[in-house]
Amino acid sequence: MAHEIELMTAGNMWKVLVKPGDAVKAGDTLFIMEVMKMEVPHEAPADGTVSAVNISEGEEGLDAGFVAVVID
Amino acid sequence: MLEVIKSGLETSIQDWPGRQGYLKCGFPWSGPMDHWSFRLANVLVGNAPGTAGLECQFIGPSLRFTADAVFALTGADMQAKLDGVPVPTWESVAAKAGQVLEMTFPKVGARAYFAIAGGIENEVFFGSRATFNKGGLGGMGGHSIKVGQTLPVGTGGNGVAGRRVKPEARPVFVTDKRWNVEVCAGPNDDWIDEAGQQRFLTTDWKLSSKSDRGGFRLEGPEWTFTDKAHNKLPEHGSDPANIVDHGYPLGAINLAGQTPIILVNDWPDGGGFINPYTVPGCAFWKLGQSKPGEIYHFQQISVTEAQAAARRITALCTESSIETL
Amino acid sequence: MIYDAPRFRPGGDRFLEIEFGDELNLELNFRAQGLGQAITREKVKGVGEIAPFFSSALVHYDPDLIGYEDLCRELKRLIESVASSNDVELESRLIYMPAMYLDPWSDEAIDQYIEKINPNKERDPDFVARINGLEDAAQLVRVHSGTEYWVAALGFWPGTPFMMPLDPRCRLFAPKYNPPRTYTKTGTIGMGGGATAIYPVDGPGGYQIFARTPVPIWDMQQKLAPFKEAPYLLRPTDRMKFIHVNREEFDAIERQCAEGSYQMNVVGYQKISLQSYRAWVATLDMNARF
Numbered sequence: 001m002a003h004e005i006e007l008m009t010a011g012n013m014w015k016v017l018v019k020p021g022d023a024v025k026a027g028d029t030l031f032i033m034e035v036m037k038m039e040v041p042h043e044a045p046a047d048g049t050v051s052a053v054n055i056s057e058g059e060e061g062l063d064a065g066f067v068a069v070v071i072d
Numbered sequence: 073m074l075e076v077i078k079s080g081l082e083t084s085i086q087d088w089p090g091r092q093g094y095l096k097c098g099f100p101w102s103g104p105m106d107h108w109s110f111r112l113a114n115v116l117v118g119n120a121p122g123t124a125g126l127e128c129q130f131i132g133p134s135l136r137f138t139a140d141a142v143f144a145l146t147g148a149d150m151q152a153k154l155d156g157v158p159v160p161t162w163e164s165v166a167a168k169a170g171q172v173l174e175m176t177f178p179k180v181g182a183r184a185y186f187a188i189a190g191g192i193e194n195e196v197f198f199g200s201r202a203t204f205n206k207g208g209l210g211g212m213g214g215h216s217i218k219v220g221q222t223l224p225v226g227t228g229g230n231g232v233a234g235r236r237v238k239p240e241a242r243p244v245f246v247t248d249k250r251w252n253v254e255v256c257a258g259p260n261d262d263w264i265d266e267a268g269q270q271r272f273l274t275t276d277w278k279l280s281s282k283s284d285r286g287g288f289r290l291e292g293p294e295w296t297f298t299d300k301a302h303n304k305l306p307e308h309g310s311d312p313a314n315i316v317d318h319g320y321p322l323g324a325i326n327l328a329g330q331t332p333i334i335l336v337n338d339w340p341d342g343g344g345f346i347n348p349y350t351v352p353g354c355a356f357w358k359l360g361q362s363k364p365g366e367i368y369h370f371q372q373i374s375v376t377e378a379q380a381a382a383r384r385i386t387a388l389c390t391e392s393s394i395e396t397l
Numbered sequence: 398m399i400y401d402a403p404r405f406r407p408g409g410d411r412f413l414e415i416e417f418g419d420e421l422n423l424e425l426n427f428r429a430q431g432l433g434q435a436i437t438r439e440k441v442k443g444v445g446e447i448a449p450f451f452s453s454a455l456v457h458y459d460p461d462l463i464g465y466e467d468l469c470r471e472l473k474r475l476i477e478s479v480a481s482s483n484d485v486e487l488e489s490r491l492i493y494m495p496a497m498y499l500d501p502w503s504d505e506a507i508d509q510y511i512e513k514i515n516p517n518k519e520r521d522p523d524f525v526a527r528i529n530g531l532e533d534a535a536q537l538v539r540v541h542s543g544t545e546y547w548v549a550a551l552g553f554w555p556g557t558p559f560m561m562p563l564d565p566r567c568r569l570f571a572p573k574y575n576p577p578r579t580y581t582k583t584g585t586i587g588m589g590g591g592a593t594a595i596y597p598v599d600g601p602g603g604y605q606i607f608a609r610t611p612v613p614i615w616d617m618q619q620k621l622a623p624f625k626e627a628p629y630l631l632r633p634t635d636r637m638k639f640i641h642v643n644r645e646e647f648d649a650i651e652r653q654c655a656e657g658s659y660q661m662n663v664v665g666y667q668k669i670s671l672q673s674y675r676a677w678v679a680t681l682d683m684n685a686r687f
Contacts, residue, residue, distance in 0.1 A: 061365015316453075
């Protein structure tokens with residue numbers, strides 16, 4: 001079952017920690033956004049393999065709700 | 073009372089106009105950034121417009137009502153649900169003891185305002201319940217709300233559900249990521265040369281994500297200065313934007329070297345950089361509802377026009393803007 | 398330069414800035430303080446609050462009670478009617494503040510900055526000594542600590558003082574860090590432009606730093622006696638004198654402050670007369686340095 005990890009907030013993409021093909025465990029940090037000088041980490045909801053990464057480090061002005069990473 | 077189940081990104085108790093009277097002690101006023109939406113939330117639930125409520129930023133909190141209550145959400149729509157049922161914004165709503173209000177993120181706008189009949193009654197600090205989170209003043213123990221806390225609610229409330237703000241009385245947020253922001257010249261506009269002034273007023277300035285309630289950092293072209301910025305006594309400092317430390321008005325566009333920073337509600341009220349322009353109070357709702365990456369285009373207006381615009385907003389934050397469903 | 402007449406500039410819809418001059422001069426701050434006191438005394442209609450700074454004042458007003466032009470006229474009248482600053486005397490507490498000069502914490506902050514941000518930064522004490530024509534960091538210490546500092550304003554952060562040297566022979570100038578440091582320890586003493594300040598909490602900063610005090614200037618727990626009424630120690634018109642302490646004394650005082658047992662030395666019976674101050678300054682050899 002695929003998990004779509006959506007951005008929890010508007011903001012910038014500070015760090016992207018995974019690429020397609022990576023194996024991840026539930027709780028692993030996939031990427032960290034920055035808004036209001038605060039870090040907003042996004043974690044994998046379940047074990048799986050990253051099948052898509054639709055964001056890149058340094059990207060600015062992202063919208064909340066955007067599907068950033070897909071885990072199969 | 074309200075139990076904090078999730079705190080959101082940075083949710084804080086604010087009142088309006090905030091903690092005034094202590095600028096000479098270095099205390100910012102704090103208070104809600106979009107004071108238009110904030111005041112209307114209070115009017116909806118029968119509170120005086122400046123009564124303490126919550127400012128929710130980017131990611132909203134989850135709260136449990138421990139007693140029956142009447143509340144309202146205004147500002148950005150954070151897709152709130154009460155026990156799983158969607159809650160409308162700009163309307164007063166009844167909640168029963170034990171119900172949970174959950175919010176996520178807004179699709180349009182950035183900040184939501186939560187008012188509850190009776191008001192939030194956290195400890196008053198130097199005359200106000202407003203929070204300066206970074207400085208540790210007011211709010212809950214000096215800071216924004218945390219999971220597990222209980223927010224006290226006043227019992228003198230006069231809330232009635234089923235009231236709505238007339239659509240024409242609400243601020244309308246942009247959906248194309250471009251804001252036209254009013255600005256007044258001064259105090260230090262005479263430090264910027266003619267070309268620099270034109271450049272400021274014609275540039276599309278981008279809002280940096282390194283922006284928070286202390287200041288909104290803008291990205292754009294370089295500023296150029298008049299002679300008085302280059303030829304001055306050494307005590308001002310060596311950068312053309314340096315000045316002998318002076319007071320910073322709320323809303324000042326503070327030029328830190330070459331970086332303009334709009335000073336918003338938790339602002340440093342003095343320092344050694346010039347303030348060539350100031351954003352007036354009537355435009356603060358735009359600042360409060362904008363997101364990183366969005367564009368500001370500044371439009372110069374006179375002090376008198378800015379004062380009239382503020383009066384128009386205050387006139388809208390009254391019973392005359394309310395209709396019954 | 399002291400302006401013949403104060404200059405008024407608007408700051409948006411509800412602020413105005415009054416500039417009395419454009420230099421670091423006690424006389425200008427006396428005018429700013431004097432205006433603040435006069436406004437409070439006369440309860441000028443429409444004025445919300447006033448925050449004096451070195452040579453200027455920031456005024457908040459309610460545009461529903463008074464318009465910008467009317468307010469300027471009213472303040473101008475008030476400034477003129479306040480006794481010409483020849484006769485002005487201000488009450489002024491004197492606070493003895495222990496300070497360890499050339500302290501290890503400033504050293505560490507500078508080390509970090511050189512390592513992470515700018516490897517070319519000349520170390521602050523040497524830099525400030527050199528650009529002010531002093532022999533070395535030791536002379537910087539003598540000169541900086543040789544004067545009382547006038548608290549002209551609080552601002553930027555709660556309880557944070559903007560201070561200027563009262564003895565003109567101890568004037569120093571220091572450009573700010575560009576880009577600023579990301580970290581400075583609480584109690585650090587530093588200089589930017591012609592002003593000296595103390596960092597009230599840990600945080601970023603741009604002043605050149607070379608000393609540290611173990612005594613808090615901000616305490617929400619209000620443990621020590623001078624904090625009885627408010628969490629901040631200082632007020633505009635206070636004077637501060639830095640008293641040298643070594644590391645042992647620093648640590649002991651820091652412990653006592655944490656326990657709430659430290660006896661702060663605050664002298665509360667003095668007044669500063671601008672006339673006497675001017676007369677004394679006129680006797681000094683401005684080129685002499687300690």
